[in-house]
Amino acid sequence: MHLSAASLRTCPATRQAPSYDRTSHAPGVVHLGLGAFHRAHQALVFEQLLAAGDMRWGIHGVGMTRPDLVHQLQAQDGLYAVRVADGTGVKWQVPGALWRMNVATTERAAVVQAIAAPSTRWVTLTVTEKGYTPLLAQLLLDGLRLRQQTGLPGITIASCDNLQGNGHKLQALVKAAAHAHDGELLTWLDAHCAFPCSMVDRIVPAATPEVMAAAQEALGVQDHCALSTEGFWEWVIEDRLADPRDAALLQSTGVRVTRDVHSYEEAKLRMLNGSHTAMALMGALTGRPFIASCIGVPHIRAFVHQLMEREVAPHLSRSDWADYRTALMARFGNPYLKHSVHQIATDNSQKIPQRWPPSVLGQIAQGAAFEHHALAAAVFVRYTLGVDEQGQAYPLNDPQADSLKAFGAGQRTAPEACVRALLAREDLWGSTLPEHAEWIARVMHWHQHVMQHGVDASVQQLLAQTA
Known part of the structure; x- marks a missing residue:
């Protein structure tokens, strides 16, 4: 029935x-x-x-x-x-x-x-x-x-x-x-x-x-x-x-x-959605199927916590961001929510421009580090290869899938040119970041690390550097 x-x-x-x-x-x-x-x-x-x-x-x-x-x-x-x-x-x-x-x-x-x-x-x-x-x-x-x-x-x-x-x-x-x-x-x-x-x-x-x-x-x-x-x-x-x-x-x-929707809106986009995108890309490459699978790994959990506290929160107007972050960490680990990383990683070309660049630009304006976002961007570039670290292929479900795959295809043979080409796209990063030499250099650094050592080792390396 x-x-x-x-x-x-x-x-x-x-x-x-x-x-x-x-x-x-x-x-x-x-x-x-x-x-x-x-x-x-x-x-x-x-x-x-x-x-x-x-x-x-x-x-x-x-x-x-x-x-x-x-x-x-x-x-x-x-x-x-x-x-x-x-x-x-x-x-x-x-x-x-x-x-x-x-x-x-x-x-x-x-x-x-x-x-x-x-x-x-x-x-x-x-x-x-x-x-x-x-x-x-x-x-x-x-x-x-x-x-x-x-x-x-x-x-x-x-x-x-x-x-x-x-x-x-x-x-x-x-x-x-x-x-x-x-x-x-x-x-x-x-x-x-x-x-x-x-x-x-x-x-x-x-x-x-x-x-x-x-x-x-x-x-x-x-x-x-x-x-x-x-x-x-x-x-x-x-x-x-x-x-x-x-x-x-x-x-x-x-x-x-x-009357003040903006403070809640920006906190959600940059803390929840921004973290979701980063975890989804990491999970897609490491073979972890769900967000709960990712946040349950200690080094990914630490990465997400630091991403929100050090690079996102300083530029938010939502006053209770710390309570919101605490709630988010618990929500991400909910075992009943089989939230597929590949579902979250759809339409990245539409989502990333709102979720990551504002925080990176905020860090640049304050002369602060943006290593967590640079690593996330490097993982995104690696994701455009369309194959995970175990050699399993996955589709890029994105309105810009063809161009992203075309840009990303040369990562194994000409990685520097590939990274520069993807970081030059203003539709993804806005007009400022494609011209910012230090941003490009840090993404290239982490991309090389991800390609040589994998996502997990790269996250652990970042945590060791920022401890």
Whole structure:
């Protein structure tokens, strides 16, 4: 038997499940990017509001490119299990917030109509860094134009992706898609719609057969969409909403509504995401499959701790960064989170520019060392070879995969030229680092060490030098 609205009644009563009516109301939220993260994060926030009786927060979920996931969720009436596991124990939840589903690539008109529906109050997005394209902007603009033409109120459009100033970037993207004759629409957007910046934080690995098997044991039914996540979550959103009354509602669920999103955003990008990328690359090369496998190695754990304390934290405005780092170290080691290093290492060309260079530039400005980031960059260059230290090949899942592999192919025969070529790319490192001689020299030093002695020996050497 599969999980569905009918079979949910047979699941153990100890499992948290929706008790409200999911069929009598229209969704109030359109979410673009119906992946694991949204379903284990924002959807659970909206679930709290629905469970409290506010039926305006049901979700119309949009899969941007994955019809298989949408069809699986449709077959399960939008239901799926979430395992929440950390040091306090394990619990299962079956949220009911996902009410309707479409696929953007094949059902575009339905998505536009959903954005323009009278019941829609919010649009949220988790389309990843590479998803901010003119096609996305036009999809949103078409729905918003229809709202404006039919006299409907404006809405909140909230980016929840790992982009600095994500609300500003999304607003600029949408307005750029408007033509010169859309002056009335642009005026309406400015007056009635809100594009708040936000930061979301929760570790949500991709679904695995192990989680599906655990879900079946816990619920007694098959669930092809089951997820696993940690107890920790954070959502910080700018106090700039189309309906200002939503701020108090979100705060009642644990969301932080503030004018200062930036300090949380930069800390997450540079501490969590920056460390994640470094560990993922090390794990990919050493054959360690999960983040927990990496942080469990004493020298990698020490490297990550020092990276955050010595090279990232000095340039953060988040005052409680030390507590955040302590929580991160515990979260990385959560044994229930089988967070694949190769999953985290996808789209490096889109992620590294936001995660590493700001800290390196901060160190340079202070005349401080940047050895940890230089070693991480050297490991990234080595990663572009597409084969680990045991000789096992792996794919480079990246929009720039072909060019990265082309740059990285010469590492064994002409390593210096290869490193210089990759470090010269401004799309990766910005305009300053490609011209910084000491940065280039230190990355080249560590690259040579990694090529000759391997990742583990290089990390241990760095720790010995910085003790």
